[in-house]
Amino acid sequence: MGNVKTEIPPGTLHMLILKSLVRLGDMHGYGIAQHIQQTSDEVLQVEEGSLYPALQRMLIKGWVAAEWKQSENNRRARFYQLTPEGRKQLARELRNYQQVSGAIAKVIEAV
Amino acid sequence: MGNVKTEIPPGTLHMLILKSLVRLGDMHGYGIAQHIQQTSDEVLQVEEGSLYPALQRMLIKGWVAAEWKQSENNRRARFYQLTPEGRKQLARELRNYQQVSGAIAKVIEAV
C-alpha cells in the first residue's frame, strides 16, 4: 500500500490541533495526535517533538487551557480544551488556509 | 477587498514554478513570478529572495535548464524550461501535495 506517512505542512499544525479539540472537547496531547492520524487515514503523523512545543505555544497565546487529570487508561495526563480566543484563531486559520489552498489549486489546475 | 497577499506555503514553491513552466514553456524568473501571482488572482506572491534561490536549486537538481536570451521587453534575462526529470518531479510533487491536502481536508471537515 502506498500509504507513506507524511510530514505536517508547516503552518497547519495549530489548525489541526484546534480543530481536533473542537471534535474531542477535552483531550491530552497523545489523544490529539492519535485523532489527527486516524482521521487522516494514517497519512498525517504528528511527532512528539512537534506536538508538545505547539501545545506550549498555544497555551501561552491563550488559545487553549490545560488541566492535569487522569486519562481513560489511568495515567497522569494534561488535558487541553479550546478557549474562546482559540475558536477565533481556528476560524482565522481555516479562512486563511482555504484562501491559500484555493489559490494554489488555481495555479496547478490551470489548463 | 479582502485580498491580502499571502506567503507561499513552504514546500509548494518548486511545484508552482514547475507547473508554471508547463504552461509558459520557456520563461524568465520575473515572468514565472508574474504568472503565479496572476493565476492565483493576486493571492500568491513570490518574493525575489525566494524565487531566485529556488531556481538555482532546481537548476542544480536538473529539473530545469537555463539559457540567457533577450526578453520580450528587450532586456537580458535568463529563460528556464522544464527537463524530463523536472516533469517527473512535478508529477511526484503534485501527487504528494494532493495526498496531504486531502488528508488535511478530512481532518478539518470532520463533523
Added chain:
DNA sequence: GACTATCCTATAGTCTATCTATGGGAAACG
C-alpha cells in the same frame, strides 16, 4: 516478581525553505 509493551510528557538541537533587506544594471518613457 520481573519484563515488556503501551501510554504520556517534555526539551535541546538540527534543518529546510521561506522571507526581508540590499545591491546591482539596463530599457522605456516623460
Added chain:
DNA sequence: CGTTTCCCATAGATAGACTATAGGATAGTC
C-alpha cells in the same frame, strides 16, 4: 535626464517542522 519598470542575485533573519533523547507510570504476561 530622471523615474519607472523590468530583471537578476545574495546574505542574513526567521519560523516551524523534525530527530534524538530522556523520563515515568500502568497493564499485561510469563
